[in-house]
Amino acid sequence: MARRGERAARLGSRAVQIGFLLALFILWYLATNRWGVNRLLLPNPIAVWQQLLDVLKSGEYLPDLRITLTELVAAFALSMTFGTIVGFFVSRTRYTIRVFDPLFAGIYSIPIILFLPLYVLFFGLGPASKIALGATISFFPIVMSTIAGFGNVDRTLVTAAKSMGASDYQLFRYVLVPAALPVILSGLRMGFTIALLAIIGSEVLASLAGLGHHIVQLAEGMDMARMFAYVAFVVVIAATLNGVVSFLEARGRRRI
């Protein structure tokens, strides 16, 4: 009986969610087709859908997508490498943790996007400034979670392994890494999400190419239907990438 009630409640909440999305689309449709909201502010949903199909069919998104993904991969590779290495060495003693951890946390509380003009000045408008900014922004969650992961390994485990004669490598491979990995993985996932946001953001603000740049170009050309189509495209890409990373994280956790 209780089970049935639970299922009914779940169905009810699903219905509310679907109803919400439907109502949103109907409102959108009515607003553009019936109530005469300006097309420059809100394009027709059907026009957006057609533009989206056209974008996907023509494949014109490929060069921009390739640039954005290349920037993302490069930035994440940099922040992952430096973040985990720096984090590991800082976590080696309690003292270095106490010296460096507040430093990283303090810098992380500044909105690093502020430094975008400096990055553009230094690395130019091309992909280099996006990679550098994305790497900087995603470095902090990764380094802090690496410090937290390695720093909070149960002392008993380390002592036990050492007293049983584990070599440094064995200690690292079979004790430290498995114990720290869950925390590090969630830091890596956060870093990835933030790197993606930073890269699309800096493409919107100042760039020569990439998906964010393309959206701005369409907005400035007042091509709103196509711009909405691109926004939807980017949102789907971002959601897919985040989903893939969450999946990898869950798998990595299970592996240990």
Place this chain on the structure above:
Amino acid sequence: MNSALRNYLLRHPGVVRLAVVLLILVVWEIAARFVVDPMFIAPPSRVVASLGAVWNTSGVPAALRLTLFELAVAFSISTVVGLVVGLAVGLRPFARRSVMPIILLLYGLPQITILPIFILLFGIGPLSKIAFGITHGTFVIIIAIVAGVQNLKPILLTSARSMGASRWQILRWVIFPHMIPSLFAGMRLGMSGALLGVLLAELYVSTAGIGHFTTMFTENFDPTKLFGLVAMLATMAIVLNEIVRRAETRFSRWR
């Protein structure tokens, strides 16, 4: 002597932290003075010396005030909306189950892609910055409050009700005190979110705010002033963050 110094440093990691920061500044100073083209980077000593000049550049104090004003409005509205929506959604299990996924979905979207729409809707003035700040600040506050209300023990509500507390009394004396820590945690995240939103919109396009000046200093290859302005904003961000963090620890002390 040597061991005394060693002991002192071991007991005060903050001193070493300060030394690390100073070391970075020295390396930066040397790099900026002798290695890198002065068109692109300014040594910290000159940046500090130029702070007065930046402040005296006509329009800069007004721009900083404008940004602070946009942030204050965006943050206040985010807090009120986040609190109301968070309570409305969090206190009813059905609403929580059905609406929370939608809120989490909206929160996860890369909002920066719709920044041009905000500019079209609200113009290039302060209004678009405030609106963008609100959309960045509200969701984290909603999520924090829903999480905080969710942890409320049902027995507290039941016992309050059985002792004859009215709805308002329950809200004021049971829910409210339990919500305070998560409200402030949410407000801290909401503050950095709103600041991020306002700054993104400022950097994208602005006629009077700090975005205008960062563009101007960059285009004139005047890195000293640019670094100075960024330093001022960073200080502002740190101070605001610290204020909210202090408030958070202060108001969660009753636990």
